[in-house]
Amino acid sequence: MARWLLNSCVLLLLAVSSLQARLILPQSLDVDGIQLETKGAEALHYASVSPRVDDNSEGNYRLPNTTAPEAYDVELWTNVHSGLREFNGTVKIDLQVLEETKEIRLHYRQTWNFTAEIISRDLAQPVVIPLTFTNESTREFLTFTPEDTALSFAANTNWTLTINYTGILRTDMGGFYYSSYTDDDGTVHYLATTQFESTNARHAFPCYDEPARRATFNITIHHDSSYTAVSNMPVNETKSSSGVTAFQTTPKMSTYLIAFIVSDFESTTGELNGLRQRVFSRKGKQDQQEWALWSGLVVEASLAGYFGVPFALPKLDQAGIPDFSAGAMENWGLATYREQYMWWNKENSTINLKTSISNIIGHEYAHMWFGDLVSVKWWTYLWLKEGFATLFSYESNDIAFPEWDTYQIYHVQDYNSALLNDALTSAVPMTHYVQTPSEISNRYNTFSYAKPASVLYMFKNAWSDKVFRSGLNKYLTKNQFTSCDEWDLFASFQEAANENNLVLPTSVDNIFSSWSHQAGYPLVTVTRNYDTGAITLKQERYLADKDSGNSATWYTPINFATASNPDYRNTSASHYLLNVTETTITDVQVSSDGWLLINKQQAFYIRTLYDEQNYLLLADVLNSEPWLIHHRNRAQLLYDAYIFVTTSRLSHRILFNLLAYLKNEDAYAPWSNANTILTVFDRYLRGDDSYYNFRTFVQRQIEPVFDKIGVNEIPGEHYLNNYLRIITVSLSCQVGYVDCYTRSEKKLSEYLFNGVAIEPTLRTQAYCAGLRSPSAEIYSRVKSDLLSSTDATDRSLFITSLGCSGKADQLAEFLSLSLDTANGLSYSERTSLLNSAYSRSEDGLTASLLFLETNWEAYAKLSETVKPLDLALRGIATYVVSEKQKTRLNALVEEVKSKEPSYLADNLETVIDSRIQANFDWLDVHRDPTFTWIEDHLAEKGSGAMTMPLATILISALALLLSHLF
Ligand SMILES: *[C@@H]1O[C@H](CO)[C@@H](O)[C@H](O)[C@H]1NC(C)=O
Numbered sequence: 001m002a003r004w005l006l007n008s009c010v011l012l013l014l015a016v017s018s019l020q021a022r023l024i025l026p027q028s029l030d031v032d033g034i035q036l037e038t039k040g041a042e043a044l045h046y047a048s049v050s051p052r053v054d055d056n057s058e059g060n061y062r063l064p065n066t067t068a069p070e071a072y073d074v075e076l077w078t079n080v081h082s083g084l085r086e087f088n089g090t091v092k093i094d095l096q097v098l099e100e101t102k103e104i105r106l107h108y109r110q111t112w113n114f115t116a117e118i119i120s121r122d123l124a125q126p127v128v129i130p131l132t133f134t135n136e137s138t139r140e141f142l143t144f145t146p147e148d149t150a151l152s153f154a155a156n157t158n159w160t161l162t163i164n165y166t167g168i169l170r171t172d173m174g175g176f177y178y179s180s181y182t183d184d185d186g187t188v189h190y191l192a193t194t195q196f197e198s199t200n201a202r203h204a205f206p207c208y209d210e211p212a213r214r215a216t217f218n219i220t221i222h223h224d225s226s227y228t229a230v231s232n233m234p235v236n237e238t239k240s241s242s243g244v245t246a247f248q249t250t251p252k253m254s255t256y257l258i259a260f261i262v263s264d265f266e267s268t269t270g271e272l273n274g275l276r277q278r279v280f281s282r283k284g285k286q287d288q289q290e291w292a293l294w295s296g297l298v299v300e301a302s303l304a305g306y307f308g309v310p311f312a313l314p315k316l317d318q319a320g321i322p323d324f325s326a327g328a329m330e331n332w333g334l335a336t337y338r339e340q341y342m343w344w345n346k347e348n349s350t351i352n353l354k355t356s357i358s359n360i361i362g363h364e365y366a367h368m369w370f371g372d373l374v375s376v377k378w379w380t381y382l383w384l385k386e387g388f389a390t391l392f393s394y395e396s397n398d399i400a401f402p403e404w405d406t407y408q409i410y411h412v413q414d415y416n417s418a419l420l421n422d423a424l425t426s427a428v429p430m431t432h433y434v435q436t437p438s439e440i441s442n443r444y445n446t447f448s449y450a451k452p453a454s455v456l457y458m459f460k461n462a463w464s465d466k467v468f469r470s471g472l473n474k475y476l477t478k479n480q481f482t483s484c485d486e487w488d489l490f491a492s493f494q495e496a497a498n499e500n501n502l503v504l505p506t507s508v509d510n511i512f513s514s515w516s517h518q519a520g521y522p523l524v525t526v527t528r529n530y531d532t533g534a535i536t537l538k539q540e541r542y543l544a545d546k547d548s549g550n551s552a553t554w555y556t557p558i559n560f561a562t563a564s565n566p567d568y569r570n571t572s573a574s575h576y577l578l579n580v581t582e583t584t585i586t587d588v589q590v591s592s593d594g595w596l597l598i599n600k601q602q603a604f605y606i607r608t609l610y611d612e613q614n615y616l617l618l619a620d621v622l623n624s625e626p627w628l629i630h631h632r633n634r635a636q637l638l639y640d641a642y643i644f645v646t647t648s649r650l651s652h653r654i655l656f657n658l659l660a661y662l663k664n665e666d667a668y669a670p671w672s673n674a675n676t677i678l679t680v681f682d683r684y685l686r687g688d689d690s691y692y693n694f695r696t697f698v699q700r701q702i703e704p705v706f707d708k709i710g711v712n713e714i715p716g717e718h719y720l721n722n723y724l725r726i727i728t729v730s731l732s733c734q735v736g737y738v739d740c741y742t743r744s745e746k747k748l749s750e751y752l753f754n755g756v757a758i759e760p761t762l763r764t765q766a767y768c769a770g771l772r773s774p775s776a777e778i779y780s781r782v783k784s785d786l787l788s789s790t791d792a793t794d795r796s797l798f799i800t801s802l803g804c805s806g807k808a809d810q811l812a813e814f815l816s817l818s819l820d821t822a823n824g825l826s827y828s829e830r831t832s833l834l835n836s837a838y839s840r841s842e843d844g845l846t847a848s849l850l851f852l853e854t855n856w857e858a859y860a861k862l863s864e865t866v867k868p869l870d871l872a873l874r875g876i877a878t879y880v881v882s883e884k885q886k887t888r889l890n891a892l893v894e895e896v897k898s899k900e901p902s903y904l905a906d907n908l909e910t911v912i913d914s915r916i917q918a919n920f921d922w923l924d925v926h927r928d929p930t931f932t933w934i935e936d937h938l939a940e941k942g943s944g945a946m947t948m949p950l951a952t953i954l955i956s957a958l959a960l961l962l963s964h965l966f
């Protein structure tokens, strides 16, 4: 499946919303970016795994191996067109008995009224044997035994088991479920659809619901004649009639990949290389399906070409479902999506969404091979399908749309997210056994998606694309229509390596399993001997706590770029760290005054820590000739340095020496990482008397790229400039770059008053940036738009943007809207206004405190049940970074407590104290070294704008004055 924001990871408006989210809450970098496929609410926690044994013991959730399914006939009756949820069905299973047994055990979930019988397929004149059943709801076993208890099933016999049952379409978006949409006329249209991964096929029909129990399926659906049904396979025309749709027989496949949709959807059709593709969704949205269709055609062709294995089924469809829990689902031949991850049009949708849609399609289509054609033996190897799907979501897009440079997006999303999450002590290995449905759904996380994608990408580079691709071709060809574990994959890689004469230090089994069987990844520490030219590489597991010693080792591929050989094209491994903690390399030519860089293109899944002298050499080249360092290495040098500074492995001096090259930078990935770092510093330093120096430093860095790409899209520009501009506009305005204010205000004003359209991609930034220092006219226009808008998305945009203002009077006016219960805003909208202000800037925080000092009583009365004042005070505490604001917040809490303690929860003060203390702790470590470096740097550059601008001082003074008046 495709992950995404849903819970943690949802991405849709991916870049836009995540950048926005970072501005609002950059408390720590350890946020899981965005994942597309989550299963169930637990999916975000990395539950600790206790090792389990796969045996037949009492607690075992696995089906016995005594019988095996070969073919299913599934026949279903639904009247969903009229909104009815009841359905019934018959499933006939051809099965083989492998070991003598008295019972046949299947899975079921939330189905009833079973009647069953079985008949031999081996005898010429078989008799029907009636069956009785028992069911066990915890393990979801449905067990059939002959009514005649003397009978048992002999080994090597063949049978057809028939079960009749009834069910109810679910409303929780799992199994065979119920969904609906309302058309423009207000008419409600019902539909029935499916989502089976991981363990929900058993809800639509009793079955052997484990991925390795592959069988063929004939599906027949009875429905109203005004509706249509689609499934994995094309319609079997001869067996279908009005109100009955029968589908052709599938190849042997896993139950969780079956899908069917009964609806009145409309579709658009295309064809490429003889493969027909259709996109289905609710009526009236055909104009929005075009991008998914086009993208689907070229992405499928890219994948089939890369693997050298054609798509296995006669047709491929995609459908957008009104209610859908995951991001998307790779049902074989019928991928399903959330509607908003499928619909796109030029007028209203962002470039980021366009990229995301193709990326999600790349993910689901890659599953057509990895997961569908070759499935996993068990959920232990979930990464064997999700890792490939994640990697090929990028690779397929890189082939189909090479001008996108999509691996920069990979770098800042999945690669960064894997490195962050896999550094936690709670990280789990890619390969580990799970058994119960809830354990299985816990596996849909970074360690099954982003990490394996990063590890696979590493070996694609370390062994060369040629070997990797040939290995995949062998794996897919040899194992098609069967189920595999990781050793099957490794065997194919080994074969490809041998055929291509790739010399490896040990077997692929050893190399790869050192990555799949242990959590974490290496921190490679590089120490150069500047006299002899020798390089010592040390490896250990990278953990945030540098003193928690550990001796984990990997077979780690290594390669180098150097001052005398800055060539990044060949990313294969020139050396390996051989599962040892330390090694010395003497055969890399690097002069003592030349820089050394490990991990060309940042293709390997490691962090690298250099000695300080080498960092200074790298900083020099970044400042003078940045193009000598690959852009993804530039991105990672910054990020790693930042991570090392926050974990006390590296000095601030090095980090800022590196950051100071940004004035020469115009690529997306480095700026994306830089933005993450600078946004964190901005959030903590904004209350400081020396903040102005930080702003000056950042302004100097961002000015050149801002001046170059501006606030408007430029026809023909690099695709990723669309992404870059989102960052440069918001960051340069965040740090008060005047050009950003004026140009953004002009852009917004031309839209508001002259109807000049804003590009959808830039809408969020245009509003916030345009309202940083707006005229009264613009501000009140957006405010009145907020009050008159009927669109919740627009209102949310207006609310977050109005909080961007740095003007006290405007903020006061804005915040007062929260008290006006008659203004048409909902309660949750009204109570989001404060957050929009205090999270954005020191001015916003001051305005929020001022507002509550005056109005706390009225604010508290907005709700009797949820204590809005208490929540607001907690939220504010998160952003308090100065003694002055701390004093003020504490005084306010004291006042409320003395007058109306019931407005506050008991633990409020403890929470406030600990939040503020956390901020002060950060400042204790980072403030002085940061300002020392920046002040030296500014002095050196000969323009120490060391004082606050007069206006800022006046505003602060006024705020203080006002606060004292009340
Ligand atoms: C069934 O067979 C598979 C494959 O050999 C094995 O991994 C699994 O443990 C067996 N299941 C049971 C319940 O014995």
Ligand SMILES: *[C@@H]1O[C@H](CO)[C@@H](O)[C@H](O)[C@H]1NC(C)=O
Pocket (backbone or CB within 6 Å): 077, 088, 089, 090, 164, 165
């Ligand atoms: C299901 O219900 C329909 C009537 O709605 C009936 O024709 C059909 O035989 C039933 N099937 C089973 C297996 O009970």
Ligand SMILES: *[C@@H]1O[C@H](CO)[C@@H](O)[C@H](O)[C@H]1NC(C)=O
Pocket (backbone or CB within 6 Å): 112, 113, 166
């Ligand atoms: C099927 O089972 C359900 C739930 O136990 C029950 O309410 C219903 O009456 C049964 N229907 C038939 C046709 O037996």
Ligand SMILES: *[C@@H]1O[C@H](CO)[C@@H](O)[C@H](O)[C@H]1NC(C)=O
Pocket (backbone or CB within 6 Å): 096, 122, 156, 157, 158
């Ligand atoms: C059952 O079917 C298998 C092939 O599906 C066949 O090899 C075997 O001989 C059959 N058993 C009997 C008893 O006919």
Ligand SMILES: [Zn+2]
Pocket (backbone or CB within 6 Å): 001, 002, 003, 037, 330, 363, 367, 385, 386, 389
């Ligand atoms: Zn997936």
